[in-house]
Amino acid sequence: MALALLGVILLVDVIAPPEVDFSAFYLVPVIWLAWCRGTREGLFMALFCGVGWYLHALLSGRYASSEWYRLWDALNKQISYLLAAWAVGALRREVLAQQSLNQKLQASMAEVRELKGLLPVCAWCHKIRDDQGQWHSMEVFLLQRTGAAATHGICPSCLEKAEPELGSLRSTD
Known part of the structure; x- marks a missing residue:
């Protein structure tokens, strides 16, 4: 051409x-x-x-x-x-x-999906309430809204608090 x-x-x-x-x-x-x-x-x-x-x-x-x-x-x-x-x-x-x-x-x-605003979280079990009033575990809520999966672990301060209880569980096994 x-x-x-x-x-x-x-x-x-x-x-x-x-x-x-x-x-x-x-x-x-x-x-x-x-x-x-x-x-x-x-x-x-x-x-x-x-x-x-x-x-x-x-x-x-x-x-x-x-x-x-x-x-x-x-x-x-x-x-x-x-x-x-x-x-x-x-x-x-x-x-x-x-x-x-x-x-x-x-x-x-x-x-990328973004969560905005305030999340209604239960102070006791840490479940999150959605817009329809249903309560979901934090892991399920995050997965549904962002596609991000959660893993579980224990932070050092919680480990310190739980150590006496974990020690007593280990001795009975």
Whole structure:
């Protein structure tokens, strides 16, 4: 597609009188290919466009007081096409990276559930009352609301308090 676009631009440039310069239009296939396919393909298209412009300028009979001036002009155009391909390719990479980060963020946010407000907790058994007035164990409540499963252990202060009781249970076993 980009080569066809370059062909159309070359054809219009050939048909146009020598006084009319279409060198800026050669950027269109370079930018399009660099955006759609990447930097490398854009750079190759930039090379084709620069060479195509130079060959057309050489064969069209455009006036140049010296061939060095025509070559210098072609070199400037070639550099601008290459820079455009590189810049658009870099922009494309950044946009794709940003899209990837946004997708990861959306996936992470979909996994996060948040509890807000006050939770009615029984002072004795530590069950939690839901919006319908039903009482659930803390483990079940958290699992239903957040998807997080609870594990059980004993904190050092509770272990200290329970140690005398646990010691008496161990001696009877």
